[in-house]
Amino acid sequence: MSESESGREAVAVVLDFLPHGRADDDRPRYQKEPLAYALTESDFRLLELTLERDGGIGIGDSVTVEPPEDREGIEKVREIEYDDLSAAAQSELEHAVVDVVERDERRFVDFYNDAQPITLRLHQLNLLPGIGKKLRNNVLEARKRQPFESFDDLEDRVAGLHNPEDVLVERIIEEIRADDLKYRTFARRE
Template sequence: MTTTESGDVDGDDSEDLRRAVVLDHLPHGRADDDRPRHRKSPLAYALGERDFRLFELTLADDADVSIGDRVVIGPTGKRVAVDGFKQVTYDDLSNTAVGELEYAVEAIVDADEKRFVDFYNDAQPITLRLHQLNLLPGIGKKLRNNVLDQRKRGPFESFEEVEERVSGLHNPKEVLVERILEELRDDDLKYKTFVGRNG
């Protein structure tokens, strides 16, 4: 099974694959690992595409991996470059990985626009006073109600349509990206809509 230029995987089971985007590649392992260089495995930091979990990947010695590459992390039998992985927090990331995070989140959102536009279509109340839409930066009661009114008239098909139909909501994609980054940086947020909980 190979990954094509478009990122699609040859074969019919690509829906079952878990993928991650490489944020940083450490061919000689972590600097704080005191073992001799020949005993250290190459590592990478990566962002899961499905639930934005952060991972430290142990790579195969011959893995040809670069920042921005999409790698298969599961199921085990489908992995090529990745020997294993563990979930990490934002604070565990290298400086390079932190710097790449926003680009990776944007790329994931761009590649699956319908999934993220559907957040505007499907967001629900969390409590009597708080709605999922209110978790987005800059969205208060008025903008939330504008979104809810517009989606009653029919679902949004694109970010562009969200922006055209919802008066006052500028850059709906960037608003989501900002929220995802906030959820990644702050492990203690009470409500996480996009990022899977550590565990």
């Protein structure tokens, strides 16, 4: 269910702003609409935003993309793939993901608290880079005693788990970039 279907507002962070549209658009400059590339904060979808001429948007800005009646300065929203992003947007992506994870630490710490088995042999925690059977079991044992309160708490209580925030960021970026992943936990695709 998307944010608009559930009635919630969807916010995206701007990765790149192209005041004169895409370079590969052969139309004269005055006919091109300004564009921006953005990443939704709730489910890490990549978007191309067609902007109104006087829309003042900059890299790093947060913009409302859903519901449509709450959009300011945005004419059209289209979901895109990673390869459709500009080079500048691709280079900004990791910074944006880190910012989202830092701003909403509770949500991502709760992933470690709430992760469940996917199949008899595969657990959601095993999808994270560097987390094998032993480290997964360490996380599961520590959370049985008491839920994790923060990334620092997680790192302090789970032997062998270093930079739990960076591990999540790496997985989120992998889900955004890859077309052929069987399991997605963070980045939704239409």
